[in-house]
Amino acid sequence: MLGRFRGKQGPDAQTGVQEQDIGVSNDTEKAPQHMHIPRFNHNGHKVTRGIKPDGESGRGGIHPWHFIRICFRSTSHMSMCVNVLWPFVPPAIALHFARPDLNLWIFVLNYIAMVPSANLIGFAGQELARKLPKVFGVVLETFLGGIVEIVLFMVLLHNDVNNNLIPVIRSAILGSILANLLLCLGFCFFAGGLRREEQEFDEVISEVGHGLLLMAGFGLLIPTAFYASLRGSMDSGLLESKTLSISRIASVILLVAFFIYVYFQMRTHHGLYDSVLEKDEERDHDREDDLKKAKLTFTECIFALAIALTCVSLHAVFLVEEIEYMITERGVPDAFMGLILIPLVEKAAEHLTAVDEAWDNQMNFALAHILGATVQTALFNSSLAVIVGWGLHKAMDLNFEVFNIVILIMAIIVVGNFLRDQKSNYLEGSLCILIYILIAIASWYYPNPVPGASNTAEAAGAAHGGG
Template identity: 30%
Template sequence: MSIKNLVSLGLLIFIPVSFAAERLEWDSLVVFITSAVAIVPLAIWLSTATEEVAIVAGPTIGGLLNAVFGNATELIIALVALRAGLVDIVKASITGTIISNLLLVMGLSMLLGGLRYKEQVFQPVVARMNGSSMTLAVIAIILPATVITTSNVVDPKAISQLSVIVAGVLILVYALTLLFSLKTHSYLYEIGLSDLESSELEGAHAPEHKPNLKLWIGVLLIATIGVAFESEIFVGAVEEATKGLGLTPLFTGVILLPLVGGAAEYVTAVRVAIKNNMDLSVSVAMGSSLLVALLVAPILVLVGQVIGQPMDLNFNLFEVVAMTLAVVIANVISLDGRSNWLEGTLLLATYAILGAAFYFHPV
């Protein structure tokens, strides 16, 4: 059994602990920490189950499954927080997920992969396509904030309507990116995955990998339900716990929530980078940010309208600047299709500086 599976199994002990902490009304900080740790193994098993089911389902259905469940943890946490009325934290978590995937995940992957291999290569065409789509998504997300900043008086209803229109366009663009990656240009996206599968099979000396479909569908459902329950506990304690720590909702959403919800992507991207498969590592990092910007954020806007918790795409100016910087830096570093440990360090340094800025940013 791999180290990842052992760790994810061991951390499952925090599920009953978090339930007990919440039922027995322990200190909010204890509830917050135990539920956050409990979400991590559930997110890992959710990701693993999705990958295993995708192998059986084939490339097209598998790609759709990854699209639906790739950021399921972040989406579930955000939906629970949105229902609780924590709109500012939800917006900040969108910003944080985009930034953390582009800077933290790619940075860790390039650093740790670069320490093992002098220079690693990946397909620049895939990075460029993801980068172009991310640029469009960020432009669309920051437009409502730009409208408000450049206008004297803006009707909140107009911003809400603009956000709904933008959300619809982004979902359409995401559907087109799926068509591009799964059908018309699927060959561009298959190399990294096939390389990883072949290397893992060689290491295990197994001629063919045939997952137990019923088992992994069961794991997928149980992990999804588990994440939903733990998210309820986590969100219920997040405000009081972070306030006790002196943390603002902005810092909580941008830094803490992505660390909890994105554990599976972090593990996968770093693991394959250490195996010298930067194609897949970069695709995981940039693809996750793309999914959040083009699908998760628009879904939250539309769901908010339905459940009576209106959420728009009016991010504050600092969040807009941070997202723009992350996209620009990630695009510049990935343009040549090569990476090394220094580039990884630069990405991590940028993330650390932004994290410090968000920590000291006043509410």
């Protein structure tokens, strides 16, 4: 017979383990196997079936006051500071309709407003991930963090006329990878190194991620190398057509590699990732405080994601419409716009989350987010842009500027060298950040490509003939 149940509030409660007092009668009668014994998490909340104890909010539906308070608190103190930028969101949207002639202000306001909107996606994604199995939660959280980037790429493709925005998309693809590998990883190494002499991480995370990055870098390099090798010795229209075809084939192959990687993480080798991430949770300096925090309900997570995605989409549309003005009238170089400005705003939320994890000694979680986001951009997002461009009859290819692709390959090699010993410190972080600053300076002085020079399509019609 079932006796009484008591939810434990001691140290073991942090892992969702409950103490059960089950009285058994003298006749050793067992409880029916189909009966469900309720579980209670660290805060004493009854855990809903299918929800992990760490993500149980103890509530249901939507509670406006709790929703606003929890969202403003966000994931960390840095993320909470970002939320003070929410007052920029309404005027950024309103100004686009009220004063469309104020191009500079529209660009600046929407650029700033994109940051808190993207931050909300990151926070709601993290709250949702906590309710799910660890590996699946990290994969979903990483994918949601990349939604901002996908939205921007799609808006850029839609607004492209005569290939005027294709160079920006190409630069943004590489810029996103560089921002993750150098800037975000650098700040993670630096922040973690300030609190401890060295931080260690597992090879399961670093080796798989770096191997995929090398493969992705090779895949992205092939169309550029093909075009650069044959430029001048083949008719330009035919060369562009063949390069476009190679880019589309390469995109399909990179997509296959991405789905194999996801399957590897979530199905065949998820046990390895689970054990590594569980050890990281035990090392979390803020573990107790994080468990005690109030959490969003499942419904509130979906609602927050809907609000954030709506705002991000609007800001992306308004931002992209002003890019041509910023390049032609304000003299912002194509390379700087795509390589630095766009990736910084789209990756802000992911960077804050990863740096906070490194600060709390969760370097495996930080690397999982950084390398996962980088692999998603290199394998999935870039391929998606090419394939969607194919469907829209746009000459979107992987024929990057030689300057950009050389920087990418060198960044992958440098970061791989830092990851090899499975240790990090603030020196390595500082070097990554300084390299990124140097790239930003070089991209500011890099001239805008002109037809017939470098890896630039001369005519959209010639490129369209390749597919």
